[in-house]
Amino acid sequence: MPSVRDVAVRHDLPPLARVVTREDVKAYADVSGDVNPLHQDDDVARAAGFPGIVAHGMFTMGHLAACVSRWAGGPERISRLSAQFRAPVFMGEQIVAGGRVKAVDVERGVALLECWVSVERDGATGWPIKRGEAEVRLDP
Amino acid sequence: MNASVAGKVYPEATFVVEPERVAAFRSVFDETHGVPSTFATAAEFAVMPMIAGDPELDLDFTRVLHGGQEYSFHRPLEASETLIVRSRIGSIRSVGGNAILTIVTELVDASGDVACTARSTLIERGER
Numbered sequence: 001m002p003s004v005r006d007v008a009v010r011h012d013l014p015p016l017a018r019v020v021t022r023e024d025v026k027a028y029a030d031v032s033g034d035v036n037p038l039h040q041d042d043d044v045a046r047a048a049g050f051p052g053i054v055a056h057g058m059f060t061m062g063h064l065a066a067c068v069s070r071w072a073g074g075p076e077r078i079s080r081l082s083a084q085f086r087a088p089v090f091m092g093e094q095i096v097a098g099g100r101v102k103a104v105d106v107e108r109g110v111a112l113l114e115c116w117v118s119v120e121r122d123g124a125t126g127w128p129i130k131r132g133e134a135e136v137r138l139d140p
Numbered sequence: 141m142n143a144s145v146a147g148k149v150y151p152e153a154t155f156v157v158e159p160e161r162v163a164a165f166r167s168v169f170d171e172t173h174g175v176p177s178t179f180a181t182a183a184e185f186a187v188m189p190m191i192a193g194d195p196e197l198d199l200d201f202t203r204v205l206h207g208g209q210e211y212s213f214h215r216p217l218e219a220s221e222t223l224i225v226r227s228r229i230g231s232i233r234s235v236g237g238n239a240i241l242t243i244v245t246e247l248v249d250a251s252g253d254v255a256c257t258a259r260s261t262l263i264e265r266g267e268r
């Protein structure tokens with residue numbers, strides 16, 4: 001895991017990709033308790049104007065948190081995390097979480113990150129999460 | 141949605157950070173250890189049905205989207221601990237025909253200290 005003295009501003013986190021499946025989203029619904037049918041029932045999702053079920057925003061954010069946690073050395077090192085959900089994620093799509101160090105506070109032993117989740121769709125890049133932020137505690 | 145209920149505090153709920161549930165949550169995201177940050181939302185859901193069904197707030201959940209989420213951890217959550225879940229309506233505003241609601245939830249530990257503050261932004265889309 002990185003030391004606060006070794007981390008530089010503009011350092012990129014290793015991106016983390018995954019293909020989102022129905023099974024993943026169902027597993028998330030079961031464990032989180034968020035059983036909104038928009039995420040499980042195609043008819044409900046179509047009535048809401050989507051081509052089929054969409055992943056929970058929190059599924060996408062959970063993936064982003066995993067990307068940050070992997071880099072930082074564990075979830076216990078994440079002291080702040082925020083995201084806005086800007087675009088839906090459909091089944092079978094690959095999402096890629098990433099981040100970049102925006103600032104380092106050596107005194108406090110923390111790094112501030114900008115983080116995001118992107119998806120390639122119809123030849124363009126979409127941003128299910130853009131301008132997310134994290135504060136991570138690092139080793140001295 | 142009724143904008144005059146900003147600041148309303150909901151009755152507390154108890155939430156146990158069940159180790160089996162944490163392990164299942166970790167496996168969804170391939171996390172190796174600890175309590176994932178977004179697991180705090182499982183605790184928020186201990187109160188969410190009360191808010192979703194609050195006649196005074198009058199939220200139409202069929203038109204609600206999750207607009208954003210924030211966590212501030214004063215310390216990491218620990219498996220097996222019991223938390224008190226304390227939620228209130230942070231703000232309600234109207235933007236372009238949609239109503240935007242923030243719910244602020246504190247997860248309070250056995251010593252009475254806030255372990256985590258979570259903020260959920262919900263968007264109730266306007267009727268078209």
